[in-house]
Amino acid sequence: MPHAALQVGALTAGYGPVRALREVTLTVGDGAVVAVLGGNGAGKTTLLRAISRTLGFHGGAVAGGEISFGETRLDRLAAPEVVAAGVVQVPEGRRVFARMTVADNLRAGALGAPRGSRSVSLERVHDLFPVLLERAAQPAGLLSGGEQQMLALARGLMAQPKLLLLDEPTLGLAPLAAERIAERIREINRQGTSVLLVEQNAAIALRVASEAYVLETGRVALSGPAAELAASDEVRRRYLGVVDEDAAADAERIADAAPVLRRWQP
Ligand SMILES: Nc1ncnc2c1ncn2[C@@H]1O[C@H](COP(=O)(O)OP(=O)(O)OP(=O)(O)O)[C@@H](O)[C@H]1O
Ligand SMILES: [Mg+2]
Known part of the structure; x- marks a missing residue:
């Protein structure tokens, strides 16, 4: 049997009058880790809920588009059938x-x-x-x-699962704990599980994933190989917290002149 890839085509979804996703198209290849980045309210969780067919539990609905996993049309299934098809969501907030x-x-x-x-x-x-x-x-x-x-x-x-849908698995964790989770996600993937990884922590997500999509107010604003996104000025500025070079150099000069980190001394 050919292995399954997730294919989301022109997915539009929302909550009553609120349009949370507009014509989102995305692919997770078999065995891949794909990241979805975006700020608060961009539609990341809604995307995972639409795939896992749990959107209805939150008062939302899919208004258009297609979702398939291999030969299976997920958008015609109920939530437990999606799990049986091998697609499992780990919700945000542990x-x-x-x-x-x-x-x-x-x-x-x-x-x-x-x-x-x-x-x-x-x-x-x-x-x-x-x-x-x-x-x-x-x-x-x-x-x-x-x-x-x-x-x-x-x-x-x-x-x-054949495909894990992870919603901000490192949210609220200290850097070391977040790094440990990221390493475990890599290992889970090495063992053969594909991963769709939703993260606000772009630095971690772009290191774990091979491909990435940036969602902005429900639309795919950017997508491509994770390494290329990590190198793009726009992603660096907006999602990796990299300020422009001049400002960074200024900050460094100021820090050199007056060290601000001090150890507490009794
Ligand atoms: N249950 C709901 N009922 C009504 N509107 C909702 C509901 N859940 C989300 N929304 C709205 O849908 C849009 C997308 O929200 P979503 O939760 O998908 O964003 P997100 O990218 O996961 O954000 P965050 O990073 O804060 O988790 C937002 O405008 C949000 O207010
Ligand atoms: Mg969310």
């Missing part, structure tokens, strides 16, 4: 079941997956995230932010 144990959170992720596959999946996520085995019996709410994000990712993997 939504774990705080009062349930880590083990039960993972079990919940395997609902709908073939029964016999559960122990294999569990072994895989414990290899990826050993801390989840150490904390298996603890309530998920006691995990750190980074660990909760690992659990959210692991729970998504329990359904054995």
Whole structure:
């Protein structure tokens, strides 16, 4: 069977009168990591909800376009059928079941997956995230932010996805924790899972992805190889926080003249 690629064509979607996506066209090749960048309200989450068919749960609807995964038209399916087709969304905000144990959170992720596959999946996520085995019996709410994000990712993997839809997996994490998550996403991809990665952290996303799209008010404003986007002035200025060279040089001179970082001394 040919492997599946995700194809989104001229997707238009919104919430009542609010148009959140306009004619968005995007492809995730088999085995690829593709990033979607964009500021607050650009439509990133809406895109993932449209693909996972969960938009209706949030009062939204698709108004036009097509979404397919391999031969399967996802836009004709219900949310559980999308999961069964191998496309799994990990929602933003590390939504774990705080009062349930880590083990039960993972079990919940395997609902709908073939029964016999559960122990294999569990072994895989414990290899990826050993801390989840150490904390298996603890309530998920006691995990750190980074660990909760690992659990959210692991729970998504329990359904054995072919394509993972990740919504800002590094949001709110300290740089080191964000870097760890990024490294795990790479490993998950190396193991054969394609990834559509929504991020505001463009620096991380462009390092993990091979291709990237920039969404602005619901439209694709830019797209191309991640390395090329990372090098473009517009992306550097708007999404990588790189100020123009003169201002940067000025800032450096000022910093050299008067060091602002001091250690606290008793
Ligand atoms: N449930 C909803 N009901 C009504 N409007 C919504 C809903 N969810 C999102 N919107 C609107 O749709 C647009 C796109 O929102 P979306 O959540 O997709 O953006 P985003 O790129 O994910 O932003 P963020 O980076 O803040 O998560 C925004 O104008 C937002 O206000
Ligand atoms: Mg969002």
